[in-house]
Amino acid sequence: MIEVSLNGQALSVAPGTSLEQLLQQHHPQLQGAAVAVNGAIVPRSEWPHYELTAEMAVDVFSLVAGG
Numbered sequence: 001m002i003e004v005s006l007n008g009q010a011l012s013v014a015p016g017t018s019l020e021q022l023l024q025q026h027h028p029q030l031q032g033a034a035v036a037v038n039g040a041i042v043p044r045s046e047w048p049h050y051e052l053t054a055e056m057a058v059d060v061f062s063l064v065a066g067g
Contacts, residue, residue: 002054013052020047027060034061 001012006026013022019042023030035042036059042050052058 002052004052004055005057007059017052018048019050019052019058022052022058023047023060030060032063034063035059036061 002015002017004011004013004022006022011022011026019035019037023035027033035044035047037050037052038057
């Protein structure tokens with residue numbers, strides 16, 4: 001198992017876990033959300049192929065309209 005952080009919470013995941021797999025388990029409703037790994041936004045099209053490694057910090061942001 002490897003340790004990653006999701007919104008500041010430590011999680012253990014299996015080696016080879018994709019960003020999409022992590023998000024499906026912990027944030028199944030991601031309509032209108034953006035995801036950053038180690039501070040960089042990851043396009044939704046890359047989630048299935050983006051393999052997590054130890055100590056990565058994943059942050060989920062909800063997009064809100066307004067000003």
